[in-house]
């Protein structure tokens with residue numbers, strides 16, 4: 001299929017799709033507090049996406065039943081919002097959200113603390129976020145895709161955390177998932193050459209303990225096998241001939 005290169009017009013639409021998504025993330029972040037359910041977050045995110053005139057791209061994607069993935073503590077990704085799952089002080093919660101604006105997809109994830117959280121949890125969230133920034137230092141035209149993967153791996157490895165291997169980042173555009181796949185762990189091959197106009201969703205998922213994950217019986221929720229905490233940080237990024245443009249940053 002190959003990696004699509006977006007035209008200037010398509011890049012403008014990607015920028016706007018991503019800008020609107022930052023509003024959704026901001027609304028959700030500001031609403032987080034102990035006592036709210038994971039369903040409350042989905043309702044707020046869904047409402048905000050639609051108020052902006054956009055479509056939630058996760059809803060019904062391969063049957064996923066909600067608009068926002070809400071993953072608590074040892075849940076890595078794809079947690080299904082539930083009105084009985086109540087956030088408690090000290091929890092960490094990963095919010096993964098995306099939308100479609102004029103046919104163009106955006107995708108971003110953040111992990112937040114609920115109230116006061118442990119120093120260990122804070123560090124996991126910080127390292128996960130920083131690993132993304134280490135990765136995109138390599139994200140420029142002429143470098144190779146796996147330079148990003150290798151940089152994320154090299155950074156995270158120092159902390160002894162587990163890098164999730166089963167799920168990876170991806171190209172994004174008129175589809176949520178386009179070529180290429182973007183692993184967050186070291187690769188033997190260099191991968192395709194990066195070119196200006198590629199739009200990529202780069203999304204390290206990092207476990208405080210071992211890297212291994214398993215699926216719950218709902219067939220969606222991914223959890224750490226050892227029960228350790230997990231964090232997620234994702235942005236949609238535009239490759240240019242200079243510094244990459246992080247389109248979903250606010």
Ligand code: MF3
Nearest residue numbers: 058059061064069078096107
């Ligand atoms: N951000 C996720 C991804 O990049 C999307 C969630 S998949 C869904 O793959 F099915 F839950 F929508």
Ligand code: CO
Nearest residue numbers: 107201203234
């Ligand atoms: Co993604």
